[in-house]
Amino acid sequence: MPKVLVSDKISPAAIEIFKANGVEVDYLPDVGKDKEKLAEIIGRYDGLAIRSATKVTEKVIAAATNLKVIGRAGIGVDNVDIPAATKKGIIVMNTPFGNSITTAEHAISMMLSLARQIPEADASTRAGKWEKNRFMGVEVTNKVLGIIGCGNIGTIVADRAQGLKMKVLAFDPFLSPERAVEIGVEKVELDDLLARADFITLHTPLTEQTRNVLSAEAIAKTKKGVRIINCARGGLIDEAALTDALKSGQVAGAALDVFLEEPATANPLFDLPNVICTPHLGASTTEAQENVALQVAEQISAYLMTGEISNALNFPSITAEEAPRLTPFIRLAEMLGSFAGQLTETSIQGVRIEFEGAVADMNTRPMVAAALTGVMKPLLADVNMVSAPQIAKDRGMQVETVTREQQGAYENYIRLTVITERQERGVAGTIFANGKPRIIQVKGINMEAELTPSMLYVTNEDKPGHIGRLGTLLGDLGINIANFNLGRMDVGGDAIALVSIDGELTEEQLGRIAALEGVKQAKALKFNM
Ligand SMILES: NC(=O)C1=CN([C@@H]2O[C@H](COP(=O)(O)OP(=O)(O)OC[C@H]3O[C@@H](n4cnc5c(N)ncnc54)[C@H](O)[C@@H]3O)[C@@H](O)[C@H]2O)C=CC1
Numbered sequence: 001m002p003k004v005l006v007s008d009k010i011s012p013a014a015i016e017i018f019k020a021n022g023v024e025v026d027y028l029p030d031v032g033k034d035k036e037k038l039a040e041i042i043g044r045y046d047g048l049a050i051r052s053a054t055k056v057t058e059k060v061i062a063a064a065t066n067l068k069v070i071g072r073a074g075i076g077v078d079n080v081d082i083p084a085a086t087k088k089g090i091i092v093m094n095t096p097f098g099n100s101i102t103t104a105e106h107a108i109s110m111m112l113s114l115a116r117q118i119p120e121a122d123a124s125t126r127a128g129k130w131e132k133n134r135f136m137g138v139e140v141t142n143k144v145l146g147i148i149g150c151g152n153i154g155t156i157v158a159d160r161a162q163g164l165k166m167k168v169l170a171f172d173p174f175l176s177p178e179r180a181v182e183i184g185v186e187k188v189e190l191d192d193l194l195a196r197a198d199f200i201t202l203h204t205p206l207t208e209q210t211r212n213v214l215s216a217e218a219i220a221k222t223k224k225g226v227r228i229i230n231c232a233r234g235g236l237i238d239e240a241a242l243t244d245a246l247k248s249g250q251v252a253g254a255a256l257d258v259f260l261e262e263p264a265t266a267n268p269l270f271d272l273p274n275v276i277c278t279p280h281l282g283a284s285t286t287e288a289q290e291n292v293a294l295q296v297a298e299q300i301s302a303y304l305m306t307g308e309i310s311n312a313l314n315f316p317s318i319t320a321e322e323a324p325r326l327t328p329f330i331r332l333a334e335m336l337g338s339f340a341g342q343l344t345e346t347s348i349q350g351v352r353i354e355f356e357g358a359v360a361d362m363n364t365r366p367m368v369a370a371a372l373t374g375v376m377k378p379l380l381a382d383v384n385m386v387s388a389p390q391i392a393k394d395r396g397m398q399v400e401t402v403t404r405e406q407q408g409a410y411e412n413y414i415r416l417t418v419i420t421e422r423q424e425r426g427v428a429g430t431i432f433a434n435g436k437p438r439i440i441q442v443k444g445i446n447m448e449a450e451l452t453p454s455m456l457y458v459t460n461e462d463k464p465g466h467i468g469r470l471g472t473l474l475g476d477l478g479i480n481i482a483n484f485n486l487g488r489m490d491v492g493g494d495a496i497a498l499v500s501i502d503g504e505l506t507e508e509q510l511g512r513i514a515a516l517e518g519v520k521q522a523k524a525l526k527f528n529m
């Protein structure tokens with residue numbers, strides 16, 4: 001039974017879902033804040049469910065010897081070292097929509113609170129001061145809202161702001177002009193937004209490109225008296241520059257849900273009167289927490305129990321519907337990769353994967369990942385479909401994918417070619433109606449061979465007597481032949497024998513086969529069936 005650790009506070013409904021799906025679960029909501037403890041126990045788990053308090057660092061991942069999946073009950077994954085997880089073959093998934101409405105509503109609440117100084121007015125009134133003249137607000141109607149990052153949350157904020165009769169500008173390099181028209185925002189460059197916005201709200205992920213998007217220079221370009229809302233990530237604003245700008249009056253107010261250092265228990269911004277702070281509450285509503293908890297528990301369970309992948313950030317999704325259709329082709333791709341990988345002795349420069357017929361129409365990315373896994377497994381035992389594409393890239397392997405829709409003799413086939421300095425070696429296979437993989441071509445030579453766990457691969461010159469000699473030798477060696485497949489280029493040309501055997505050949509036995517008259521290469525191949 002797979003075992004999952006929940007290391008942050010998530011809705012108890014998730015625990016029930018894990019159990020109902022046959023997944024064992026430990027709910028230790030304080031462990032996420034204790035890096036040492038997390039690293040100490042993570043080795044026991046196949047899955048990890050987190051929110052933002054758990055920092056899944058390289059060190060934690062190094063200790064995660066059994067971990068297969070990290071599920072973020074929420075959106076931002078800047079607390080997970082995704083490259084380290086990918087290299088270790090661990091899927092990282094999030095719940096991209098579960099808390100977006102809630103977070104957008106928090107941003108709007110923060111904007112209105114800022115416009116009317118609600119927290120301070122509240123504190124003053126409770127203190128019995130009745131300072132009616134002190135709290136002069138601003139209307140948002142007809143004001144300009146600048147949204148930096150117009151994805152899921154930014155778009156919902158835009159919609160709600162339009163309801164408040166605001167004019168909305170958006171800076172987002174990935175927002176298409178058509179989409180901007182559709183959602184009724186004016187797509188602008190950052191400098192334009194900075195110069196024109198009365199309110200600026202941030203909704204990008206924290207990445208190296210977005211870090212300090214509101215830097216001292218950017219803040220200097222804003223309209224004097226701008227109000228800034230950040231319900232995305234702390235690192236998006238240079239906090240020192242914001243502090244200075246709030247003091248100088250360049251920025252009239254800031255509403256911050258997120259901070260560079262969290263938990264934020266001391267921060268110079270807390271001392272300023274025109275600042276509103278909440279403790280990373282963007283996603284904290286009953287509805288959103290229920291959504292993300294249920295979803296993450298379902299996603300993690302589905303991956304661990306069936307291999308279904310949804311909302312992974314480091315692997316293409318495989319839906320429950322396509323999983324059964326894809327599985328035989330993923331296995332075929334891995335076997336072709338393994339076939340070619342085991343025959344390759346020099347360093348691999350590139351891999352070409354061709355898909356022809358019906359398979360060309362399917363989701364080929366998992367098949368490419370599986371093929372690369374097969375190719376590299378003889379060298380790197382713990383490579384898997386998640387880590388293989390990244391490892392191939394890191395090693396400078398060129399990966400080319402070709403899809404052709406026309407059909408040849410087979411309804412569909414995959415050809416994998418490994419390119420080394422010396423040669424190109426291609427091997428092609430198909431899936432028969434019974435779902436079984438078949439090799440149909442090796443190095444341009446047609447044959448039809450079932451792949452079995454232990455095989456002997458022999459190349460030779462096509463001369464009379466070879467098959468007899470090989471069969472006799474295998475008999476003398478006490479090796480039982482389960483299946484004997486032959487193919488040749490042309491009469492007297494290169495020929496290949498692919499022999500399924502019971503048991504495995506020793507080096508010594510292989511040496512004797514290689515020494516047979518006419519044999520060019522003899523190799524023992526193993527396949528995980
Ligand atoms: N305060 C909280 O509790 C919560 C915070 N968040 C934060 O909100 C962020 C945004 O969430 P979603 O809207 O769901 O993500 P999303 O991926 O749908 O949208 C992000 C948008 O940012 C844009 N973007 C990326 N790089 C950019 C750049 N350099 N400049 C301008 N735009 C850029 C993208 O094109 C995308 O449209 C999350 O990454 C997370 O960090 C999310 C949920 C709750």
Ligand SMILES: O=C(O)C(=O)COP(=O)(O)O
Pocket residue numbers: 051052053073074075076077099280281282283284
């Ligand atoms: O979903 C996100 O990105 C969030 O920031 C929400 O964080 P949380 O789950 O409330 O710790």
